[in-house]
Amino acid sequence: MAAAGVVDAADTWMVQESxxxxxxxxxxxxxxxxxxxxxxxxxxxxxxxxxAAITVGGGYALHKPSQGWMSPRKVLTSREVIASARQSGRRLSRYTLVGAV
Incomplete structure (x- = not known):
C-alpha cells in the first residue's frame, strides 16, 4: 500500500480488512x-x-517478504517475486490500480 502512495502505510501494521x-x-x-x-x-x-506485491514496470515488482521490521524491501523480476512467494495451497490473483490512493 505504501508503494501505491498510501500515506503512513509503511509505518502501520496492515491487517487483511484494511x-x-x-x-x-x-x-x-x-x-x-x-x-x-x-x-x-x-x-x-x-x-x-x-x-502482496506490486509491479513497477519493465517486468519488475516490489515486495517485502515479511512484515518484520528487519525484512528488506526488494525489487526483483516479477517472475522472481512470484516464485519467491509461492506456497502450497496459495493462489495468485492480480489487480490493476485504477482509483485514487
Missing part, C-alpha cells in the same frame, strides 16, 4: 506482470490475503 478495503477502492481484477501498477495478491485456500 488491505481488502483499500484494494476494493483502488483496483479492478486483472493485470499484467510487465506493467506498473499490478497488485499481486497471494490468497489462502479460504480466500484470505496472505502476501
Amino acid at each position: 488491505f481488502e478495503k483499500w484494494l476494493a477502492m483502488v483496483a479492478v481484477p486483472g493485470g499484467n506482470d510487465s506493467n506498473a501498477g499490478t497488485v499481486l495478491v497471494w490468497r489462502s485456500p479460504t480466500g484470505l490475503a496472505q502476501h
